[in-house]
Amino acid sequence: MLVRQQVLAFPAYLLFNVSGQKNYPKWTNHFDPNSILFRKHQRNAVIISNFGIITMCYFAQRACAIWGAAEVIKYYGIPWLCVSHWFIMITYLHHTDPELPHYRNPQWNFQRGAAATVDRNFLGWMGRFFLHDVAHFHVVHHFFPKNAVLPRT
Structure with a gap:
């Protein structure tokens, strides 16, 4: 798998x-x-x-x-496989955490699904720079998927 x-x-x-x-x-x-x-x-x-x-x-x-x-x-x-690996791994880590709730169909809605993710401070400043903040602002991406502009701090 x-x-x-x-x-x-x-x-x-x-x-x-x-x-x-x-x-x-x-x-x-x-x-x-x-x-x-x-x-x-x-x-x-x-x-x-x-x-x-x-x-x-x-x-x-x-x-x-x-x-x-x-x-x-x-x-x-x-190198393409390595980049793909990092992208898939980071996405997987955003959506798997022991603290995240798992909703079944009757309870699931867009807001709950969007909130059931975590931000990861991945690789510190290098992750912010080289990964374009994709790891640091993932929850925002879920709430505003089409127009999220990520802040630079």
Whole structure:
């Protein structure tokens, strides 16, 4: 389960909204510029991001042809897995704590679900800087998922 979670969870979330909002339309994903996940003014940014991903895939394919797949995996694939691991691990830690309540369907609502998370002072100032405060202000993200602007302190 750990390997599945660490290797496949983030791509599955981006591509298929796995573990995302259950009430979103069936084919919700992070690559559709018209997705419910984005506001209209973000459409062009999603298109540019998609173009960047396609470009990177092209360069990775070309690098495999020139230097071999083993080199690309060593210098690109493994670092990507490490970043993905940190992201998934931090998200997992935000949502698991012995003090957090677990609600069943009759008691669960958006506010209770949003509050059932914790902030983590992860890696101190380095976590704040390198992880863009994602660990320090996770609860705020749950209450204001579409427009939370995180304070810098």
